[in-house]
Amino acid sequence: MLPGLLERLEEAGNLLPRFTSPRCLLERQAVGGCDACLTTCPHEAIEPGPPGASIRIDPERCTGCGLCVQVCPSGALEYSLQPALQSVHDQRERASSADQPVPSHATLACAPSGAGGPTLPCLGRVTPALVAASGAWNTRLTLLHGDCAACPVGAPDVPERVSRVVEEAQRLRAATGQPAEVVVRAATPADAQGGPGLSRRGAFRALLRSGRQQLAQALPEQPLPFVDWSVPEERTPEEWKWRAHALRPAPPETAGVHWPAPLVDETCIDCPVCANVCPTQAITRDLQPDGGVQLLLDLDACTGCMACLHSCPPGAIHAQEEWLPAAFRAPILLRESDHVM
Incomplete structure (x- = not known):
């Protein structure tokens, strides 16, 4: 044996x-x-x-x-x-x-x-x-x-x-x-x-x-399974899933949670670069029926790599270090525009 x-x-x-x-x-x-x-x-x-x-x-x-x-x-x-x-x-x-x-x-x-x-x-x-x-x-x-x-x-x-x-x-x-x-x-x-x-x-x-x-x-090794990129939940690394799980006891609703992630200002030109470079697709562009676009952030899925910040052509993105707990419960609307570049 x-x-x-x-x-x-x-x-x-x-x-x-x-x-x-x-x-x-x-x-x-x-x-x-x-x-x-x-x-x-x-x-x-x-x-x-x-x-x-x-x-x-x-x-x-x-x-x-x-x-x-x-x-x-x-x-x-x-x-x-x-x-x-x-x-x-x-x-x-x-x-x-x-x-x-x-x-x-x-x-x-x-x-x-x-x-x-x-x-x-x-x-x-x-x-x-x-x-x-x-x-x-x-x-x-x-x-x-x-x-x-x-x-x-x-x-x-x-x-x-x-x-x-x-x-x-x-x-x-x-x-x-x-x-x-x-x-x-x-x-x-x-x-x-x-x-x-x-x-x-x-x-x-x-x-x-x-x-x-x-x-x-010795702690046993566990080979990690293949990541199915068609399943959005699998795009988030286990490390960041567990960081979110570890927010216990639950922070007060007014407490700032340290989780570096991007914000977008009014100099945004509505191009797709930030969504394209996001390694976990935490940033998505939701095209609207009227021809506009919503830029959304799934905070749970954001690793804080700031590839979006470094790649943004007009420099419209900056980092926010802390977020209220409510920000983790629904997608954050980073920007809404009535046109698409």
Whole structure:
């Protein structure tokens, strides 16, 4: 039984992030494009590709650290959030059943750290949605890393990157009045259970070398299914769906929710550029029977990439950082015009 399990985990450990090309700002031909994943990857595993596959990931170089996913502004690159979310939720449930004081406590560690408990290949997999969800569940989250300066999985500055992720999540949670309780620190010998974690190309190979106990702690990979672009709900990345889910407790109706998104001013020339470059089609143009047009924004689906802002020919778009909760409940009318360009 164990050999078969090891083989399945070895295969899972080679999973690359899912790339959804219609969400890529290069594919959308946004002005200025985007090179966030290329410049972030510490292993030079990503290179530009042709239209339809605007980036390519070298499976021999990719370690699955997740840093490219962490910085992707549009959700074009993704790992499944479900295993880590489920782990935090399950730890919370176990604490509740043991009558532990609130808030309950959960930990996630990078596999090379050698820490006990649930492990990720690298804390580069931690995103604002995961941190925000722990806050919604009133669960204190400890994120443990190893010697990042010497680790071949991620990058030396992973702790600083994770701290920025936490800051982003806290801005989102500010409207709820219940900030997430998060600690990011290096693992210590007291955190270890079993032998030390060793790594070379990703956490699963590390776990295979560090014994059954740490193998059992690894959060399982879940291959993400194909995105059916004909289904509007699928166009929104899971990261932003979970950010919206994590707005619990519900913010007061007068509280500003941090969710950067575009507004349009009167210099708009009613061209289709903003809708064309939007990577999740959060901006749509609704043609009216009388020949006019309505420009609508689905705030839930907006990732805040601001491709629309950078691409707008007359510069009619600017960012609004905060929105009232009511703005999430129905499409926002950005502009209404009686003619179409």
